Amino acid sequence: MIPLNYYLALSAILFSIGVVGVLARRNAIIVFMSIELMLNSVNLTLVAFSAYLGSTTGQMFVFFVLTVAAAEAAVGLAIIIALFRNKMTVNIDEINIMKW
Numbered sequence: 621m622i623p624l625n626y627y628l629a630l631s632a633i634l635f636s637i638g639v640v641g642v643l644a645r646r647n648a649i650i651v652f653m654s655i656e657l658m659l660n661s662v663n664l665t666l667v668a669f670s671a672y673l674g675s676t677t678g679q680m681f682v683f684f685v686l687t688v689a690a691a692e693a694a695v696g697l698a699i700i701i702a703l704f705r706n707k708m709t710v711n712i713d714e715i716n717i718m719k720w
Contacts, residue, residue: 627668634661648700648710652693659689 634657641654663682670678704710707717 624668624672627664631661631665631668634658634664646712648703648712648715651712652696652700656689656693659685 638654638656638658638661641657642651645651645654663685666678666682666685668678670676670682700710703715703717707715709715
């Protein structure tokens with residue numbers, strides 16, 4: 621059996637990669653995928669603690685997070701497609717429709 625520390629380390633690495641992707645990249649799709657990576661790293665942590673503690677509560681939270689992530693993916697991709705149709709770019713720096 622793999623120790624809990626390995627799962628937590630992998631989750632921390634995945635979350636860090638997601639944070640760097642959100643902060644460093646300017647492409648809206650890559651930022652979107654980085655957010656999904658952070659959500660999945662949290663899911664990995666929840667499942668690891670759930671298995672470690674022998675409780676199913678963490679797994680129930682994972683289903684909730686997956687549901688929210690699926691809804692967020694549908695709405696987010698629709699927004700990105702609408703922005704691309706209007707601006708012909710997905711670069712966050714060039715999308716300034718909220719500015720004066």
